[in-house]
Amino acid sequence: MVSEKNQEGKEMGKVRVGVSGYGVIGQRLADGVAKQEDMELVGVADVAPTLAVRALYEKGMPYNLYLASDENRAKFDELGIPVSGTLEDLVKSVDIMLDAAPNGIGAKNKPLYEKHGVKAIFQGGEKNEIADAFFHGYANFDNGVGKDYLKLTSCNTTGLIRAVDCIDKLVGVEKVAITIIRRVADPGDYHRGLTNALQVDKAPSHQALDLMTIMPHVDATGILVHTPVTHGHIITVVATPKKEISKEEMLAAFKKHPRIRVVRLEDGFLGNASLFRYARDLGNVRGDMYEIAVWEETVVHSGKDIMFAINIPQEAVVIPENMDAIRAALNMNGSQEKALELTNKYLGMKAR
Amino acid sequence: MVSEKNQEGKEMGKVRVGVSGYGVIGQRLADGVAKQEDMELVGVADVAPTLAVRALYEKGMPYNLYLASDENRAKFDELGIPVSGTLEDLVKSVDIMLDAAPNGIGAKNKPLYEKHGVKAIFQGGEKNEIADAFFHGYANFDNGVGKDYLKLTSCNTTGLIRAVDCIDKLVGVEKVAITIIRRVADPGDYHRGLTNALQVDKAPSHQALDLMTIMPHVDATGILVHTPVTHGHIITVVATPKKEISKEEMLAAFKKHPRIRVVRLEDGFLGNASLFRYARDLGNVRGDMYEIAVWEETVVHSGKDIMFAINIPQEAVVIPENMDAIRAALNMNGSQEKALELTNKYLGMKAR
Amino acid sequence: MVSEKNQEGKEMGKVRVGVSGYGVIGQRLADGVAKQEDMELVGVADVAPTLAVRALYEKGMPYNLYLASDENRAKFDELGIPVSGTLEDLVKSVDIMLDAAPNGIGAKNKPLYEKHGVKAIFQGGEKNEIADAFFHGYANFDNGVGKDYLKLTSCNTTGLIRAVDCIDKLVGVEKVAITIIRRVADPGDYHRGLTNALQVDKAPSHQALDLMTIMPHVDATGILVHTPVTHGHIITVVATPKKEISKEEMLAAFKKHPRIRVVRLEDGFLGNASLFRYARDLGNVRGDMYEIAVWEETVVHSGKDIMFAINIPQEAVVIPENMDAIRAALNMNGSQEKALELTNKYLGMKAR
């Protein structure tokens, strides 16, 4: 289904990718694609001169910008921000779109992708019906191979599945009961927030239900509580393994996982904000971190069950699995193993 | 061991009680005692003209004030705050002391209580060795009967045990795995706080360990995460009952419990802050609530395990169990049943 | 224009008052009226069984409840909450309405008040056109005398005017430049909030403009910044007096004002949260405080200008001026002096 239009990219062995929606996730998807040596970022599309677009302009337009709607064209002109064309122009120039438009807009964009025979990856905010498969790079890669439309899990579910799948690969998992201590807004959000309040959601949380669509052999439930912070969700997981597993075995498996970072309170990683500070100090763009973290000192047993706490860096955690999804949908690398290896390599993730 | 000195109170059938430490807990203990028709609050003791003491003065000194140290006597005089005597004067006038002095001061006060043959109840911040028994009104009342020195559990543990004991009485409990989403400071605290950060503690949390000292037949573990809010801890509990229990049975048992309030998201109880607002709107002094709350919509199953979320109003939750402890230590009412009935009645707690 | 219908109340010399909207402000208006010995609270009206209404019910219905809309009548019946009639029934039974319905609903209610010849006091959220005069008990009482419809200033403006009017009465005020450090939500609010962000508003803030409608001889401007807290706004005021004034004179004037409380950092009043805690410890219902506070240690000079910081307890601060407004509109007490004296006495406010 991939068209022949991408001549230059093809010669270079590169898949051409577009990003729709240049917000919190879209910006990071664009950066992620730009790091994949076998992909070419053709451009990004948005509707208005948001702060993210203004920053792109102030940086000197490292990415081409396309207009997802004509409504604000005059504003772009007034600001002198160069525009490379319309969203449709972008779609026509790529092999696959990463759709990170606001919730529900992906469904409106899909006919355009269909019209031009372009595959697409949608994010967690879209309805499941939009896609041929619900996808996770580690847990069900093969379900995505060759598919036209994939939907990724949301940030919490993506990170959670990494950990649960890691146990599952080791000893099998029967069930999990999770408590999501959710950050309520991203840094810089002014349209949502909580002030001095914890907010409880109806159980089971959608993350538990979503996990079961990706890992149908696991029984999952959970409770989500929103908290007034911005730097990462923390999830406690009570997992019932099929076979008992020691704390040491558990930690060894987590440490071997390229997308899981084992950290210690003792070293100064006291919570979600320590991880954000550390990622800033690493010099990571935007202070982002692709890995989830597990706190070593939280791993305990409850009878046969194993319990631990993980950190989900909500702004960046889904980027690797999106790269995996491109690889699966376009069957770029022949196998899950090779696909994950390349994503991890290009994004700088490795066992530590 | 109770002395004969309390002549007036005795004639009236009233036990004479003193409170050491007039802070967040001490103020509420004093109010709690004042509501018990079979107890007399002889007075409260503190060391300095804190805001709490100034408020007592502005209210017209409804309680007698004793000086726990002579250091600041001049300040009290300057402010015109009447002082009824020293801490030792207070101790000599009572049958039992409720010690709510800052952590570690209780241990320093104990010799004074011993000197005058006065029983005492210590709070969760003291070390376990201070007391003859670790006490909870519902879960191990009989352990406290006739004892000289009891130690209460901390706020989280006290509330948690109410819920776990409720299940235990119904079908038995094998183990629990808890996640404590802890409020990090009380309203008005300036000496501690978190800003935009979640902080993880080493597991298992002390609350899980403390639960096992009160309920030794239950295997408990848990993870605690501090959050930047002030109006109540939220705990998620994953409990493994000895016998399966339906959501309806669970809720029915909680609703029958005088110290547990079942609330619904649907009715507007969206989190810990809704409960605080509700208690303020009830006209409760300080907006306090003695009951823990369970959110009906959070009760779910994880296999045979049952999972739910409770709210712990940290400032007031331990007051009822302190009243129970007085009743146990002085064997005031002949039975646990009668003792709990009176505490609940005088504090206005009932099945709803 | 006051009708003759209020026979019982009249004989008792009491003015009959109704409250429309039983939310954060409405509840406190009802309590405030109930404390005025020369007023009778006929009832309160709301549209749904909110938490506030449920609390009223749990307290045993100290106030009669009327339905402002028939939409949710079945829910009230289901919950067993007794209803005394419709909003119109309430309006017909009173001399004056305090309208604390959500912003904009007051304008919809006004025709009902007009139909029944009932006066009304509207809150700061309504448009200025709704009223015959914009009212403040201290700064422009006479403007409200005998008027049918008055609009009160919002919480920040009400408190600010107390302080500015206090200086104005002393030495005259030429201009003020204010910085409002605004609490963004009330305790228990889940529909609005900020998380780890300060939000700047377009200047001049409406509070400065509103001040000039009440005190037209003062030139006022200001900047407002929203902050993620719930317990009281803090305003810094830079006031240019007509005549120089010393710190001591300023403090003496504030201390004599029954609605201004001078507090000290040194005594433990460290910020807005200390004042909330203190009001809770005073035993004030809901932990409310009617007075604004001035921090003694913040009073400084900038050349001839005087600068200081005040605290505005946003939930309760407007209640006294609402009582004043009833007194003015109905010309109950013959003079501003007598009216303020009675409001202050019944609400327990006095020079300290």
Added chain:
Amino acid sequence: MVSEKNQEGKEMGKVRVGVSGYGVIGQRLADGVAKQEDMELVGVADVAPTLAVRALYEKGMPYNLYLASDENRAKFDELGIPVSGTLEDLVKSVDIMLDAAPNGIGAKNKPLYEKHGVKAIFQGGEKNEIADAFFHGYANFDNGVGKDYLKLTSCNTTGLIRAVDCIDKLVGVEKVAITIIRRVADPGDYHRGLTNALQVDKAPSHQALDLMTIMPHVDATGILVHTPVTHGHIITVVATPKKEISKEEMLAAFKKHPRIRVVRLEDGFLGNASLFRYARDLGNVRGDMYEIAVWEETVVHSGKDIMFAINIPQEAVVIPENMDAIRAALNMNGSQEKALELTNKYLGMKAR
């Protein structure tokens, strides 16, 4: 006083710089020096394998690390972090030290600098006595020329002086009255914080007093209120100019200033958190911003006075003035104008 030891650097025309204390400020000073083409960063010194040091190691040691104390040498060895020597080794290899050690440690380090005849720049946390002059690149550059020891102002004062000096250069400033809405902790801080509270400081704030040490002809006062946020202080300034100035003139002057960024609410810069997000999206390391920002819509007049709000990015704002201080102390560039031009150029700051 600069020794001859820096042979290699000298040949290259580079001044050799060391940084003591690799914390929030020290890391950014190191990065700032590394960007100055006429300076060489010899290394950084710290005492323990903090998260910042671990991040340096994970990045591959772009900077040489020296040990400020031998106490933790074993930990560095265990972690495999290469150490280039002691703090004294570092001092011996440089022309000037930037001391960003915790408050008070600078005073302990000074004898070492004196011993080796090395100049040093201290930060705002040290006492004024430590230095020969209190320095600001724009407001009093000449005071620092050729001096051995300079002390920089703290973050708030540094940013504030940029704005006040800008007005002063334009029309002269008589006095300023400031309100500092202070962020209470940096992102990732767990050792300090406020939760749901505003905290008031004794007035006048030290920032106003410090401003007067740099700009003695200006009368300054102010009130500081701490707020529970992490992404930048906001200061409102009421300035009395010597000559009236229009909003347009004021904005034009701010726009021409390379270290002041004029932003608009209308464009989406809603508060301090928008600026942090924008800096992250710019790809700035750590999401840092060197410029203060002025909100265009906050510039208003209060009579002849001009009032406006500025944002102070507390982690990075002092870096430019530190680079200026090196240039002044070593008299590197012959004039203030040339020195500022180079600092601005190397840090990417320009009029916008």
